[in-house]
Amino acid sequence: MSSHREAPEISKDPVADSTDVYAFVSPDKPDTVTLIANYVPLEEPAGGPNFYEFGDDVLYEIHIDNDGDALAEITYQFIFQTQTRNPDSFLYNTGQITSIDSKNWNRPQFYSVTRVNANGTSTVLGSNLACPPCNIGPLRSTPNYQQLAEAAIHNLTGGGSIFAGQRAEGFYVDLGSIFDLADLRPFQNLHLIPSPAAPGVNGTQGYNVHSIAIQVPKTQLTSDGLNPTDPSSPVSVIGVWTTASRRKATILQSNGQNVESGPFVQVSRLGDPLINEVIIALGDKDRWNASQPVNDKQFAHYYAHPELAKLLPVLYPGVFPNLAAYTKDRVDLEAILLTGIPSGIITGFQNSTGSTQADMLRLNMAIPPSSSPNILGILGGDLAGFPNGRRVFDDIVAVELRAVAGVTIPLVDKSFTPDGAASVINDFSPPSIPSGVSYIKQFPYLGVPFNGFDSQPHP
């Protein structure tokens, strides 16, 4: 998946497992940027009675580097607190939840958001902010869910908006196919173990996630405090990643209450999609999650010679001959994913953050939102899409698979001709958002979560 269950240790800790990060210029408020960090992968909507929550014992953070040093100049911290209104009931809700402060909601969750600057000064932007409940059922428990969720969009001190709560999974991928020895369409029949052509199956269909979404004026993110207007300026580019941290020590007591102590220790991180999932090898995944972007040079060899690029010619004999013969370092992937795309490669675009190799989702905030977005982002000629940040609907699986298969090598090595197959790889044919995946046109952009009563996840 994008980063769902991507490493051995974090796969056992879903509350702290970051699944996706999005960063884009808000299409309906282009003077702002929306940052979204998703957690809790593959929420089965009917999974009660203890429906999904953020972890009260997890420190969630969204980091922004705005001067190219791969260190956070701005960090938004999120701390959650959950209440049990009626400990004598086993129910998540003891009646209809018709408002966000309904006493019938037995497990309300609240949070604070704090902005921490590079010099360590912190400002509480909001506290005791309410999350919405999970979407239980439209008739009895959570009628008018959309209104409930909208009531959980809060204004921030100093400008901007915030939302934290359940959302429909917006990331789509044919999991069953890709992790079944890279069964790729449209040439499944050419696989070493061939199968007949079949349409893609969205493995995340019908599941929910928990999203932390924050929308802030661009002027609050740039290093000079000005609105970025020049796409060629380094000041226009930010690097974004999320982390989740837990206290260093946990003592399990016989009364069921844990005692936690010590500093927070990072257990999950995510910037660009699919990196720890597909690029980093199993033996390094847990260490990658605990490490900092500024130290990612240690992982650069995985980008220079990705395992998947070696596998494709083996799994598809004769389909990727040019890729098979290419033995140079994948400078294209190192640039796109570790340092950003420098000026002069793509007309009118750059999102370079300098020479420090670091996994960050890089967004050039001076590129305006596209009036006709292409889900293939820059590969599809849409400079407002991935890997210029990432919008909720971008088909990052197709983009990264094609890149790994070699379509981006000519950006840095004109002597290379990509194999014909590389530019047609797709999960869903033709590249499209699978049916059942929906988004909304305003903050927080991810769709209304699937309700437990009606849902049929992964049909």
Place this chain on the structure above:
Amino acid sequence: MAKLTRRGFIGQTTASVATIGVLAAVPTLAAAPEMTDVAASDSTAAAELYATTFSESLVAHVSDLASGEVTIMSGTKEFILRDTDLVMRLLKAVH
């Protein structure tokens, strides 16, 4: 149906040595010969530890028996203490 077809086709073919949690303040810390604040290397932080531990849980992690290194955690603070005597007494307590 597509899913069934596809699936149907395929169907055919810490080097930690010891960890000791101490859920109470440990008065013997006052005699600790060496203490380092891991987070800040600030000597005043140690004083803060003494001030706070009596109201909070305190966790000691013996990360290296041979060196007598004990990691002390209280609140969000962390200190490394080197005290082989303390380690030996803790070891005795669990044997």
